[in-house]
Amino acid sequence: MTRTRKSSCKTHGSPLCQLPAKPQNELEPNDPALYERLAEQWWHPRGPFVMLHWLAAARARLVPAARPGAVLVDLGCGAGLLAPHLHGYRHIGVDLSEPSLRRARGIEPVLGDVLAVPLPDECADVVVAGEILEHVHDLAGAVAEACRILRPGGLLVLDTLADTAVCRLVAIGLAERVGLAPRGVHDPALLVDRAALVRECARHGVRLALRGIRPSLLDLLTWPVRRGRPVRMVPTATTAVLFQGAGRKKG
Numbered sequence: 255m256t257r258t259r260k261s262s263c264k265t266h267g268s269p270l271c272q273l274p275a276k277p278q279n280e281l282e283p284n285d286p287a288l289y290e291r292l293a294e295q296w297w298h299p300r301g302p303f304v305m306l307h308w309l310a311a312a313r314a315r316l317v318p319a320a321r322p323g324a325v326l327v328d329l330g331c332g333a334g335l336l337a338p339h340l341h342g343y344r345h346i347g348v349d350l351s352e353p354s355l356r357r358a359r360g361i362e363p364v365l366g367d368v369l370a371v372p373l374p375d376e377c378a379d380v381v382v383a384g385e386i387l388e389h390v391h392d393l394a395g396a397v398a399e400a401c402r403i404l405r406p407g408g409l410l411v412l413d414t415l416a417d418t419a420v421c422r423l424v425a426i427g428l429a430e431r432v433g434l435a436p437r438g439v440h441d442p443a444l445l446v447d448r449a450a451l452v453r454e455c456a457r458h459g460v461r462l463a464l465r466g467i468r469p470s471l472l473d474l475l476t477w478p479v480r481r482g483r484p485v486r487m488v489p490t491a492t493t494a495v496l497f498q499g500a501g502r503k504k505g
């Protein structure tokens with residue numbers, strides 16, 4: 255059964271809508287207009303998307319070397335921060351933020367909703383969903399679409415935020431306050447239930463293994479004096495905050 259998650263975002267259901275200009279302090283949590291406001295910042299090495307750069311490097315380490323002609327579909331790709339870390343794939347990026355796609359580098363941009371991906375069944379060798387599942391109001395629908403476009407034997411790679419009190423505290427309360435993520439980018443109501451995620455993937459033939467990750471504390475503490483050099487993401491025992499998932503589709 256498809257469950258619709260409750261969101262406080264009023265505009266999220268209309269993916270390609272043209273949003274009226276609003277001052278940033280009036281935006282709802284998880285308002286897509288945030289990406290319009292911040293579109294210039296995607297590639298800024300110390301900007302509001304800085305942690306996404308670190309996460310992209312960690313995500314890329316889960317992606318195998320490309321065989322000739324291999325296709326990777328990057329769901330909710332933003333400006334394509336994953337692209338510099340990958341080689342050899344035809345890298346297709348799907349996102350509903352046109353201003354973000356205009357800043358994209360190294361991908362074939364496709365304007366679209368991850369809940370109705372405008373790509374054919376089983377077209378991808380690898381499907382990546384990096385920091386997107388915590389932004390959609392229909393987790394089951396997003397997983398179904400990711401698995402639909404994945405070929406049998408293909409790999410699903412994702413990272414996202416767990417629906418836990420500690421995650422709300424660390425990833426929203428703290429990270430947004432200290433500038434590791436844009437303020438208001440997350441809606442706590444959309445954080446991801448790990449058991450539901452694993453179950454939905456299994457329903458579509460993908461056995462997902464999860465592992466927790468966090469920034470290296472040494473890198474993080476010295477980051478202000480390291481002239482924007484990236485912070486490494488390292489494994490951690492708990493999946494209760496930030497976690498990665500990977501699994502192959504049966505077939």
Ligand SMILES: C[S@@+](CC[C@H](N)C(=O)[O-])C[C@H]1O[C@@H](n2cnc3c(N)ncnc32)[C@H](O)[C@@H]1O
Binds near residue numbers: 286309334335349350
């Ligand atoms: C936190 S950013 C992550 C971007 C990218 N995956 C990365 O890690 O750099 C979330 C992205 O998802 C996009 N997004 C949010 N909801 C979406 C949806 N329903 N369909 C497609 N893209 C969506 C936003 O426009 C934004 O670019």
